[in-house]
Amino acid sequence: MKIAVAKGDGIGPEIMDAVLRIFQANNTPLEYEFVDMGKWVFDKGFNNGMTPEAKASIESLGLLFKGPMETPKGKGVKSINVTARKTWNTFANKRAFQSLHGVDTVFSKAGIPIDITVVRENIEDTYGGIEHMLTHDVALSRRFITRPGSMQVIRYAFEMARQKKASRITCGHKANIMKITDGLFLDCFYEVAKEYPDLKADDIIVDDLCMKLVTRPDTFDTVVLTNLQGDIVSDLCAGLVGGLGFAPSANIGDHISIFEAVHGTAPDIAGKNIANPTALLLSGIAMLRHVGLTENAAVIENALLYTLETGVHTGDFGDKSKPSVNTTEFANSIIANF
Ligand code: NAD
Numbered sequence: 001m002k003i004a005v006a007k008g009d010g011i012g013p014e015i016m017d018a019v020l021r022i023f024q025a026n027n028t029p030l031e032y033e034f035v036d037m038g039k040w041v042f043d044k045g046f047n048n049g050m051t052p053e054a055k056a057s058i059e060s061l062g063l064l065f066k067g068p069m070e071t072p073k074g075k076g077v078k079s080i081n082v083t084a085r086k087t088w089n090t091f092a093n094k095r096a097f098q099s100l101h102g103v104d105t106v107f108s109k110a111g112i113p114i115d116i117t118v119v120r121e122n123i124e125d126t127y128g129g130i131e132h133m134l135t136h137d138v139a140l141s142r143r144f145i146t147r148p149g150s151m152q153v154i155r156y157a158f159e160m161a162r163q164k165k166a167s168r169i170t171c172g173h174k175a176n177i178m179k180i181t182d183g184l185f186l187d188c189f190y191e192v193a194k195e196y197p198d199l200k201a202d203d204i205i206v207d208d209l210c211m212k213l214v215t216r217p218d219t220f221d222t223v224v225l226t227n228l229q230g231d232i233v234s235d236l237c238a239g240l241v242g243g244l245g246f247a248p249s250a251n252i253g254d255h256i257s258i259f260e261a262v263h264g265t266a267p268d269i270a271g272k273n274i275a276n277p278t279a280l281l282l283s284g285i286a287m288l289r290h291v292g293l294t295e296n297a298a299v300i301e302n303a304l305l306y307t308l309e310t311g312v313h314t315g316d317f318g319d320k321s322k323p324s325v326n327t328t329e330f331a332n333s334i335i336a337n338f
Pocket of ligand 1: 244261
C-alpha cells in the first residue's frame with residue numbers, strides 16, 4: 001500500500017525520518033510518495049503550501065502522513081494545516097491521550113490512569129478566518145456551526161466510542177452563553193445519542209470540563225467539542241499525559257485522512273536532532289491500525305512502550321538525573337526492542 005508523506009518544517013524532517021526508519025526496520029508493508037508541502041513550498045510561491053502535484057498525489061492515495069508545518073506570518077495568510085483540513089474535508093480530529101509507563105506526570109505518580117480521546121470538530125467554528133475590522137477600534141469574527149457539520153463529527157465520535165467500548169461520551173460546550181451556536185451543537189449531540197442507547201452520554205460546560213479534567217481526568221473517556229474549544233481542551237489533555245511530545249492526532253475525512261502529531265515545528269530545537277519523535281510515532285501507529293496493519297502497529301507500539309518503561313528518554317521528558325538520548329538514538333532503542 002502506498003501513502004503520501006510530507007516531512008514538514010522545523011523538526012518535521014528529523015522526527016519523520018526517525019519514524020520511517022522504525023517502520024522500515026519492522027518491514028511495515030508501506031510505500032511512500034514524498035510530497036512537496038510546507039512553509040518552504042509556500043515560500044516558493046504556492047500560496048496554499050503545496051504544489052499541484054502534491055495535491056494530486058494526496059487525493060489519489062487518500063492518506064497523508066505529515067510532519068508539522070509552519071504557518072507563514074502575515075495578515076491574510078492562512079495556516080497550511082487548516083487549509084489542508086478544509087481542502088479535504090477532514091471533519092473530525094481525533095486525539096488520544098493515554099498514560100504511558102516511563103513518562104512521569106502528577107497523575108501517574110498518584111496511580112491515576114488516563115485514557116481520554118478528544119474528538120474535535122475540524123472544519124467549522126471561527127477557523128473559517130472570516131474576520132474583519134468593523135471600525136478602526138472594533139474587530140469582528142464570524143462563527144459558523146452547522147447541523148450537517150455537527151452531526152457528522154458527533155456521529156463519528158459515537159461510532160468511535162462504541163468501538164472503543166467507552167464508559168462515557170461527553171459533549172463539552174458553552175451553550176449557556178452561546179445559546180444558538182453551541183446550543184445547536186449540543187442539540188445535535190443528544191439527537192445522535194438516541195441512536196446509541198448503549199453509551200452513557202452527558203454534557204458539561206467547557207470551563208467546568210477543564211477544571212474537572214485537571215482534578216479527576218480518570219472520570220472522562222470520550223469527549224467531543226467544537227473546533228476552538230476542542231483545540232484548547234486537547235492541548236490541556238496533552239499536558240495531563242506528559243506534554244505535546246506524547247500527543248498524536250488523526251484528521252478523519254470520508255475520502256482523505258491525515259495523520260500527524262499535535263505539536264508544531266518546535267523552531268527552538270529544530271536541526272539539533274534532539275526532538276522527541278513519540279507523538280509522530282503514535283500518530284503513525286494509529287495510521288497503521290486505520291489501514292488494517294494491526295500486527296505491525298502492535299509490534300511497534302510494544303517496542304515503544306518497552307523503550308519508555310526502561311527509562312530511555314529525549315531531553316523533553318523523563319528522569320533529568322539520567323542522560324537523555326537524541327532523536328536517532330531514541331529510534332535505535334525502539335528498533336532494538338522489537
Ligand atoms: P510547538 O508545538 O512547535 O512548540 C511548543 C514547545 O514544545 C516548544 O518549546 C518546543 O520545543 C516543544 N516541542 C514541540 N514538539 C516537540 C517534540 N516533538 N519534542 C520536544 N519538544 C517539542 O508550538 P509553537 O512554537 O507554538 O509553534 C511553532 C510553529 O508550528 C508555528 O508556525 C505553528 O503555526 C506551527 N504549528 C503547526 C502544527 C501542525 O503542523 N499541525 C501544529 C501546531 C503548531
